Amino acid sequence: MSEPVDLVALHERAQSRRVVVVGGGVGGLVAALELAKIGVRVTVLEAADRLGGAVRSGEVAGLALDLGAESYATRGGHVRALIEDLGIADLVVRPGTGAGGAWVAGVPGVGAAPLPKGGLLGIPGNPFGEDVRRVIGWSGAWRAYLDRVKPVLTIGHEQSLGRLVESRLGKRVLERLVAPVTSGVYSSSPERIDVDAAAPGLNAAVTRNGSLLGAVLQLTEERRSAPGGAVEGLRGGMGRLVAALAARLEELGAEIVTGAEVVSLEDGEVRVEGGDAYPADAVVVAVEEGPARRLLAPRGSLAPEPPVAGPVVEVVTLVVDAPALDAKPRGTGVLTVPGSHTAKALTHVTAKWEWVAEAVPAGAHVVRVSFGTADEAPATEGLDERGAAVLALAEASRMLGVDLDPSQLLGQRRERFRQSQPGSVIGHADAVADARRRIREIPNTGATGAWLAGTGLAQVVPDAIAEAARIRHELLFADPAG
Template sequence: MPDTPAPFDDLVTHARETRVIVVGGGIAGLVAAWECAKVGMPVTLLEASDALGGTIASAEVAGLHLDAGASCWTAGGPARDLVDELGLGERVVTPRDDRTWIAGLPKGGAAPVPPQSVLGIPANPWDEAARRFIGWRGAWRAYLDRLRPPLTIGKELNLARLVRTRMGDAVLDRMVAPLSVGRFAVAPDRVDVSAAAPGLSSALTRTGSLGGAVADLLVDRAGPAVESLEGGLAALVDALVARLGDLGADLVTGVRVDAIERTPEGWRALDGSEELAAADLVIVAAGPSDAARLLVPHAGDAVTQMTDASSSREIVTLVVDAPALDGAPRGAQVYAVPGSGRASGLVHATARWEWLAQAAGPGRHVLHVAFDRPAGDAGEQALGDAELVTIAREEASALLGVALDDGDVRGWHRARYALALPASALGHDDHAAAVRASVAAVPGLAAAGGWLSGSGLSRVVAAARDEADRVRGAALWGGSPRD
């Protein structure tokens, strides 16, 4: 008697005969490729750049191996599950300092974000930590939140309108907007409250005020907000690449896919008229502009509604000699009041991560300075390296309140990435559902990536796994993917 039943043998054979093309070698593409390869499917991954990982990138700067893009994930969740599954759990680290400051306040001021706040909304506007932002006049205006009649409580979904009507412009402009723009490059008037802070609207109904709702949400808040890996997130990419290699996947870099074509035999990936690969399934996990170009001919204009909303972020990494930063005078991250400077914010990486501070040594610091632009706007990308590094140093000086001279800079790196909207952006879920429906209607086609799932490593990982499972399941259990 055979050790395995015939249906299982048939399934294994079917998997081994079902070829998969993955277009895009960012984290979404690598995860989708792995989900298919680990059940025996032959996978060819095509990446336009010379490196895999997408926004999870690294660079050698002044002798330090550094994250040059994404550097952490929201604690726990699908990203942590992936890390554990890849055997990297022992390398997980939490911040030694995760305080957030906001700079660019009136008269050049800066202050730490009150710990008793959600999305920058204070639980108590009279608290001194909040008054440093809004002053006595702003505190009086915000206190009207407690006195307003509960006629529309829990109904307003637009973050900007909710905060402005209940607590006033000072709270919105000086506390909420810097965090929304700095973290996600999205203005508060484009943020859905129910997605950005689940439970806030219902807490608003229960407590009768926005401040009371914030206090209510904070009751169950505990533990670190983010996690990372000792040595940097590049280890996650390396682990996925190694696993894919062990499974026989073909990972090809430096190849741009101009189009995907559906044929009676399945799918072809094309560079002009040249066929790059042929397969039964194709998963498009490219960035927003490439995804739109590849998917629209097959899935329609619903894709364009998602990809047109993207923006870009240029990150300038500076390694500086600045002993004045040893005490992390403004915490681990500083965001700017919109319009107060050219940078949207920075991460003081050596303040945040103990392993990096030890590698850098006393007096040497790593700063990631972010510049945001709408998609298609060249912005800082048009500047030469020397000019941009000077601007980044000057912006870092203003954000940190510590003078940094040109001679303090020991090394630098610049990188530009497409910046996905957060899932909390107004209309995101509806648009994403329309895209997923139009893609799923095409046999053998799948799509993944931050532009579709929303930003954040956990969301990207979870969505890539779900999409790979959908198209993989349809091929293995639902008949031929060409049907």
């Protein structure tokens, strides 16, 4: 018969344990919260002078804006549950619908056109749809239609999204519809995207339906009837989530130290630049892949360098006095055909988020221009702040189809990010499984964050919760003598 659990002893044990969480991005803060909730003594060490990591808020032209992540996917319900738990559900907002969707720019012979609705990663279900034909033309539509008559067995199981789309639907669908989406969303070309990771079920649906077009129609239909699939944001910006996490941690007695770059993990303590050491019965490493590997490698068998470095992305946020943008000429934003612009994407923030539109003076607008993919360094790299703003403004002019002059600039800010390798890149799932296995061999050590969980808060939050639960269990139930 198993022994009864002594709850008082468990609680006392939790209170006697110290955990250091390395990294104060959302992953680190959520892991810290999961541990602090049960009474564990938690310290969060963050290298930067502010918390949040890729969720970065800041002031531009007197407005408090998101400079990094600006929303979360509702898929899975994990981020929403966290927001509710933190008591800030009243801040949840949905993107405005009045502006229409996103556009695609740089289409040869066409320029800019609305991104067709209802597809999957840009792959249309019906190539003759008016909105699809506008982008790929009649010849592109007929070429895509060949998919319906091609024998399905010629593809079998295709791993590369790019190869699947090109072989079934042709170059125009690939270059004009799918590449803008993968470049904008995953910072990667379609060739490097793993179909099974980016569009689970698509390969099987191709086999079932006998065509890629049929498969996309079936999956988009299923998604329409399933809950989720949308994004939400927070009034005041996603920075509110970081502030609420920090406030809750402080209420629970956790210690948060910024400006503390961790340089080594040793047995029983964590060292920061400058020499301070923090005692730790366990550690959760919640930093980007490069620093995570450098910290964890000396403790076990993990390689100290990432197999592939993630893309560097620069986001230039511009506040412009431009009443011409009141008409929301390109909906909520623009993706570009790779090679046609130096920028990969633009978000018309004041068209997308009502709370931002309400905050700006009449005629003023906020646009965010993003540069840099896995295949191309950001064109703004090496430019000074003003130079980056002028380039971003010129790109915004072309993408929005509205002349914007530097004299209209009310404020600008450039932020640089090293993104983790998107989870849907070919080979990434195996690399992550291998890394997790090696990390689990290190006693009392956990790791979380976008490089393991996949990019996006909808992935980062549940992964941090699960990893904190694993460490909690190890701390409370491992035999101290063993």
